[in-house]
Amino acid sequence: xxxxxxxxxxxxxxxxxxxxxxxxxxxxxxxxxxxxxxxxxxxxxxxxxxxxxxxxxxxxxxxxxxxxxxxxxxxxxxxxxxxxxxxxxxxxxxxxxxxxxxxxxxxxxxxxxxxxxxxxxxxxxxxxxxxxxxxxxxxxxxxxxxxxxxxxxxxxxxxxxxxxxxxxxxxxxxxxxxxxxxxxxxxxxxxxxxxxxxxxxxxxxxxxxxxxxxxxxxxxxxxxxxxxxxxxxxxxxxxxxxxxxxxxxxxxxxxxxxxxxxxxxxxxxxxxxxxxxxxxxxxxxxxxxxxxxxxxxxx
Amino acid sequence: xxxxxxxxxxxxxxxxxxxxxxxxxxxxxxxxxxxxxxxxxxxxxxxxxxxxxxxxxxxxxxxxxxxxxxxxxxxxxxxxxxxxxxxxxxxxxxxxxxxxxxxxxxxxxxxxxxxxxxxxxxxxxxxxxxxxxxxxxxxxxxxxxxxxxxxxxxxxxxxxxxxxxxxxxxxxxxxxxxxxxxxxxxxxxxxxxxxxxxxxxxxxxxxxxxxxxxxxxxxxxxxxxxxxxxxxxxxxxxxxxxxxxxxxxxxxxxxxxxxxxxxxxxxxxxxxxxxxxxxxxxxxxxxxxxxxxxxxxxxxxxxxxxxxxxxxxxxxxxxxxxxxxx
Numbered sequence: 171x172x173x174x175x176x177x178x179x180x181x182x183x184x185x186x187x188x189x190x191x192x193x194x195x196x197x198x199x200x201x202x203x204x205x206x207x208x209x210x211x212x213x214x215x216x217x218x219x220x221x222x223x224x225x226x227x228x229x230x231x232x233x234x235x236x237x238x239x240x241x242x243x244x245x246x247x248x249x250x251x252x253x254x255x256x257x258x259x260x261x262x263x264x265x266x267x268x269x270x271x272x273x274x275x276x277x278x279x280x281x282x283x284x285x286x287x288x289x290x291x292x293x294x295x296x297x298x299x300x301x302x303x304x305x306x307x308x309x310x311x312x313x314x315x316x317x318x319x320x321x322x323x324x325x326x327x328x329x330x331x332x333x334x335x336x337x338x339x340x341x342x343x344x345x346x347x348x349x350x351x352x353x354x355x356x357x358x359x360x361x362x363x364x365x366x367x368x369x370x371x372x373x374x375x376x377x378x379x380x381x382x383x384x385x386x387x388x389x390x391x392x393x394x395x396x397x398x399x400x401x402x403x404x405x406x407x408x409x410x411x412x413x414x415x416x417x418x419x420x421x422x423x424x425x426x427x428x429x430x431x432x433x434x435x436x437x438x439x440x441x442x443x444x445x446x447x448x449x450x451x452x453x454x455x456x457x458x459x460x461x462x463x464x465x466x467x468x469x
Numbered sequence: 470x471x472x473x474x475x476x477x478x479x480x481x482x483x484x485x486x487x488x489x490x491x492x493x494x495x496x497x498x499x500x501x502x503x504x505x506x507x508x509x510x511x512x513x514x515x516x517x518x519x520x521x522x523x524x525x526x527x528x529x530x531x532x533x534x535x536x537x538x539x540x541x542x543x544x545x546x547x548x549x550x551x552x553x554x555x556x557x558x559x560x561x562x563x564x565x566x567x568x569x570x571x572x573x574x575x576x577x578x579x580x581x582x583x584x585x586x587x588x589x590x591x592x593x594x595x596x597x598x599x600x601x602x603x604x605x606x607x608x609x610x611x612x613x614x615x616x617x618x619x620x621x622x623x624x625x626x627x628x629x630x631x632x633x634x635x636x637x638x639x640x641x642x643x644x645x646x647x648x649x650x651x652x653x654x655x656x657x658x659x660x661x662x663x664x665x666x667x668x669x670x671x672x673x674x675x676x677x678x679x680x681x682x683x684x685x686x687x688x689x690x691x692x693x694x695x696x697x698x699x700x701x702x703x704x705x706x707x708x709x710x711x712x713x714x715x716x717x718x719x720x721x722x723x724x725x726x727x728x729x730x731x732x733x734x735x736x737x738x739x740x741x742x743x744x745x746x747x748x749x750x751x752x753x754x755x756x757x758x759x760x761x762x763x764x765x766x767x768x769x770x771x772x773x774x775x776x777x778x779x780x781x782x783x784x785x786x787x788x789x790x791x792x793x794x795x
Contacts, residue, residue: 217584267769273530273584274725275768281718282764289757402714406595409588417585446599450592454577457589461580 176440187318189435195324195393197431198331202386204408204415204423205338206379212355212418213375216269219280220260222405223287224380228253228387229396230295233302242305242392249388250381257380261373269372288398300396308392327389334385335424341378342420351375355418410453416466425464476654484647491639495632504635506747508703510740511642512538515696517723517735518649519689524721525729526653527685528665530583533590534693535716536574536597540567541694542707543601546614556623563698564691571690575683591714598712613708618701628702638699645692650732652688661685722764728774737776 179185207221228249236245260283268275308323342348354361354371362368394400411430415422430449437445456464495504516538523529544566548559578589601608609615620628628634652658660681663671672678701707710716719742727738749759773781 211584217588264765264769271772273587274524274721274729275772277530277532277587277718277721278725278764278768281722282761282768284761285715285718285757285764286761289755289761293755293758403595406592409592413581413585413589413592443603446596446603450596453589453592457577457580 172440172442176436179436179439182317184317184319185439187316187320189439190432191318191320191324191328193432193435194428195327195431196434197428198328198335199386199390200404200407200411200430201424201427202331202334202382202389203404204411204427205335205420206382207408208412208415208418208420208423209351209382210375210379211412212420213351213358214269214372216265216276218265218376218379219277219405220283220287221379221383221408222401222403223284224253224257224383224401225387225390225404226291226396226398226401227256227287228384229302229391229394229400230291230300230387231384232388232391233295233300233396236302236305236391242307245302245391246385246388249391250385253384253387254377254381257383258373258377260380261376265376266369266372284402288401291398295396297398302391302396304392323392327393330389334382338382338420347374407449410449413453413463414456416463418467419463419465422463422465477651480647480650480654484643488640488643491643492636495635501631504631505703506743508635508638509700510736510743511638512696512700512703513719513723513739513743514642514736515645515699516693517720517727517739518646518732519692519696520720521724521729521735522649522653522661522685522689522692524724525735526658526665527661527682529579529682529686530587530721531578531590531686531689532587532714532717532721533574533592533594534689534720535712535714535718536590536594537567537571537690537693538697538700538716538720539594539601539707539709539712540570540597541697542701542711543608543614543697544694545698546618546701546707547607549618549620550614550616553619555621556626556628560695560698563694567694568687568691571687572683575686575690579679579682579686591717594712594714594717598709598714601709601712608707608709611709614701614706617705620702620705634702638703641695641699645695646736649688649692653732657681657684722767724774726767726774728776728778728780730774731776731780734774734776738774741775 179189203221203225206224207218210216210218210221231252232242232245232249235248236242239245264279264283265276268279304323308321308326310322312319312321313325314320340348342351350361350366350371351374354366354368354375358368361371407430411423411426413426414429415424415426429452433448433452434445437448441448460466491507494507516534519537520531520534523531523534541563544563545559548554548562549556552559552562554562574590574593578586578593581589602611604610622628626633626637628637653661660671660676663674664676664678664681668678671681697707697711700711723738723742724735725738726741727736728734745763746756746760749756749763753759
């Protein structure tokens with residue numbers, strides 16, 4: 171524990187800026203993963219335990235495409251599309267077979283896929299840590315904001331993830347697909363009775379969720395070291411986020427993600443060995459005060 | 470209880486016969502590989518059966534039960550290494566500390582229902598896992614507890630001798646299963662079943678659902694930790710894999726594989742999965758790939774545990790028999 175360092179940081183503008191930026195990045199990337207998780211849960215009432223593996227797959231796809239084309243843009247695009255397709259196959263041929271069964275069967279199918287994808291990554295890309303390196307476009311001197319150091323790439327990440335969040339919000343609230351998705355979350359059989367193919371909606375939601383996770387993985391690839399276990403740790407964090415924000419609530423996921431991001435970045439100064447513990451502590455407190463999460467519906 | 474349960478005598482008889490057979494096994498079939506397998510299965514049988522107290526009997530799908538298995542292994546190993554106590558004392562410390570862990574984690578987790586409960590238990594397990602990895606001076610980090618666990622003799626039992634270790638493991642397992650059996654067949658066990666089938670009704674009948682669930686959670690945690698302790702004794706150490714989420718995944722698979730509607734199903738699943746794991750490990754280095762494929766085949770193909778099939782078959786036979794009698 172180092173409360174002196176934490177106080178010093180909180181009272182210095184430069185440190186405040188640096189830590190807030192890094193917290194926002196952690197939070198916004200986490201949000202992309204958690205938003206897909208909470209969306210899938212909201213509509214299908216299924217917790218997709220493979221969601222972290224989608225994120226991992228996105229990062230590795232970006233690594234390969236970046237190596238082949240030397241274009242970070244194409245790498246992120248490939249990560250998003252590639253993972254969306256994997257999510258579609260996973261949903262159609264495996265997950266949809268256990269929608270009607272109990273939670274245990276869904277858990278088992280996800281568990282099997284996490285094992286398979288982790289092993290597949292080890293076989294294809296090797297078991298050692300990989301790093302992608304920064305794209306040339308972002309190899310610029312960092313910006314100084316109020317004395318705090320902010321790398322250009324960080325600023326780019328924050329802006330891009332914000333744009334994605336706004337687009338996601340527009341899709342959900344303003345498009346026909348979004349309306350159907352929201353309706354299916356409330357009453358899927360009614361939506362089905364109105365002549366809408368709910369199976370198609372479910373696949374669409376799964377693809378959208380997978381795409382968001384793939385995007386997050388691709389975007390994060392330059393600033394994370396890639397390893398076969400990376401999916402599971404972000405899965406746990408996304409769970410914490412959705413529990414804090416309220417399951418099924420995208421706004422809650424945003425709030426929870428940013429809280430977790432800030433806890434991580436400032437916690438690493440004050441309690442370097444207890445950062446994970448801080449997240450769980452935050453979750454436990456919120457659960458005790460409001461079991462349905464900050465923005466979740468009661469019941 | 471003033472009146473003994475009618476099947477108590479039968480259960481004790483079955484347990485005694487099973488224990489006798491297991492104790493005789495090394496003399497009939499002296500094979501180190503089989504002995505080791507039985508010890509590991511003993512640890513996993515306690516782990517899986519205690520998990521089924523939650524999943525099968527109470528309807529609480531815990532995805533973090535591996536937390537107790539790993540905690541038991543570390544608590545026992547650390548008590549022996551750091552405190553230099555006797556094995557029975559370390560056993561007691563393990564039981565009490567895992568009960569306390571179950572109480573704290575349970576009191577928070579049980580507030581959540583269904584799938585939320587599943588992943589909050591998983592989240593707590595991962596907290597323990599990252600603590601084990603990070604707290605290197607105490608736990609040895611990702612290397613695990615090194616240097617072996619001392620095994621001083623107690624009451625004429627010397628666990629550094631392999632035959633004693635074997636006898637100890639199977640005795641603890643059979644005794645543990647017998648106790649768990651008494652719990653699920655007691656009025657408390659039937660209360661848990663009612664909570665599983667209709668929680669609302671249970672609370673209308675004046676049952677304190679929260680307290681019953683918490684009690685079940687603590688009991689399951691203690692027996693899961695005893696399983697971990699048997700494992701720690703066997704490998705003479707404790708490793709982070711015991712606390713990792715895959716442990717919980719395997720536990721779920723064990724009870725599904727064996728069948729969660731019979732009492733002995735999870736133990737049968739522990740045996741099947743242990744043999745399966747051995748075969749896969751011997752045959753390939755891509756353990757995850759093959760185990761994953763087997764799990765998918767099970768979840769999408771079989772969909773029922775082995776003892777479920779046997780129970781169905783017995784019932785069909787009995788029905789056919791009674792029809793024939795008419």
